[in-house]
Amino acid sequence: MTTAQELAVQPKKELASKDEKTVPARYFVPSTDIYETEDALTLVMEIPGVEKQDISVNLENDVLQVEAKIDFAKYEGLEPVYAEYNVGHFARSFALSNKIDQNGISADLKDGVLTLTLKKAKQAVARRIAVG
Amino acid sequence: MLLSDAFESLFNFQKALDSFRASNWLDSSLSSGGPYPPVNVFRKGDDFVVLMELPGMNKADLDIRVKGKTIHIAGTKSADYAATASVHRRERLAGRFDRAVTVPVEIDAEKVNAEYSNGMLALFLPRAERDKPRLIKVA
Numbered sequence: 001m002t003t004a005q006e007l008a009v010q011p012k013k014e015l016a017s018k019d020e021k022t023v024p025a026r027y028f029v030p031s032t033d034i035y036e037t038e039d040a041l042t043l044v045m046e047i048p049g050v051e052k053q054d055i056s057v058n059l060e061n062d063v064l065q066v067e068a069k070i071d072f073a074k075y076e077g078l079e080p081v082y083a084e085y086n087v088g089h090f091a092r093s094f095a096l097s098n099k100i101d102q103n104g105i106s107a108d109l110k111d112g113v114l115t116l117t118l119k120k121a122k123q124a125v126a127r128r129i130a131v132g
Numbered sequence: 133m134l135l136s137d138a139f140e141s142l143f144n145f146q147k148a149l150d151s152f153r154a155s156n157w158l159d160s161s162l163s164s165g166g167p168y169p170p171v172n173v174f175r176k177g178d179d180f181v182v183l184m185e186l187p188g189m190n191k192a193d194l195d196i197r198v199k200g201k202t203i204h205i206a207g208t209k210s211a212d213y214a215a216t217a218s219v220h221r222r223e224r225l226a227g228r229f230d231r232a233v234t235v236p237v238e239i240d241a242e243k244v245n246a247e248y249s250n251g252m253l254a255l256f257l258p259r260a261e262r263d264k265p266r267l268i269k270v271a
Contacts, residue, residue, distance in 0.1 A: 007168040007209060007227040034221040035213050044211070046224055048185035048251035075136070078174035078181055083143040085170035085185065112187035112251015 015091050026088030030068070030114075041100065041118045047090045048112035055114065057107055064105075065093040068114070168229040169205070169253075178264060180235045180257040187251030188224070194248065196255065198241040203255060206230040238263035 015027035030045040043064075047055070050068040058065040068090040075087075096118070104119030169184040182203065186194075188211060195206040211224040238260040245256040 007229040031223040035217040046187035048187040080139040082173035
């Protein structure tokens with residue numbers, strides 16, 4: 001349904017972090033879609049150019065932190081002549097409600113798209129009550 | 133680590149130039165076709181490397197054509213979810229795109245190599261042999 005429209009350029013948003021990094025690096029906020037189904041909450045984020053092993057997903061105090069790093073070694077020997085987008089790592093964090101089952105988080109990376117599936121806790125799944 | 137000082141200064145310089153001549157006239161950019169996807173162009177010896185971020189594409193949906201000095205990239209990017217899901221946040225873009233990039237050298241269309249991995253499309257554009265400068269010896 002959405003395929004007919006022409007794509008516009010979405011400028012990358014640089015991460016304004018509360019805590020500063022100790023090494024000079026640019027961090028960008030990855031575009032993220034969040035959707036909910038009956039039993040899970042799913043986060044889909046775009047992190048192009050990141051290898052599987054360079055992703056860290058951390059859950060602490062109901063805050064889900066995702067950090068994805070670019071391997072700059074790939075750019076060695078390349079001389080930039082024309083630049084339209086900036087290159088950097090990706091980082092973003094989300095505050096989760098306690099409805100999430102903290103042990104039931106799974107992650108999957110495909111073609112630069114990271115999908116995090118957060119299972120809802122048992123008591124948060126809506127239960128159908130039959131009228132006796 | 134920052135990509136490189138050279139890249140950083142080029143990026144900032146272009147941004148400054150762009151804001152200087154910015155107008156919303158048709159919202160178009162330097163090259164023909166739409167402005168999506170943004171590209172970074174690098175030189176590697178005689179050859180050019182064009183990189184672009186296209187996360188979540190289907191390889192089959194990419195249409196890449198080369199002619200002369202111009203490379204043309206078209207495709208459709210989708211971000212669809214099951215109809216039963218209720219969407220809380222939607223930031224990923226979906227739609228079709230069409231873009232042409234012109235490099236200052238003749239490209240050897242036979243030897244162009246396109247790689248798609250981790251959501252990055254890399255096009256390796258070798259300079260055509262007939263376009264390379266020839267060394268002339270003084271007799």
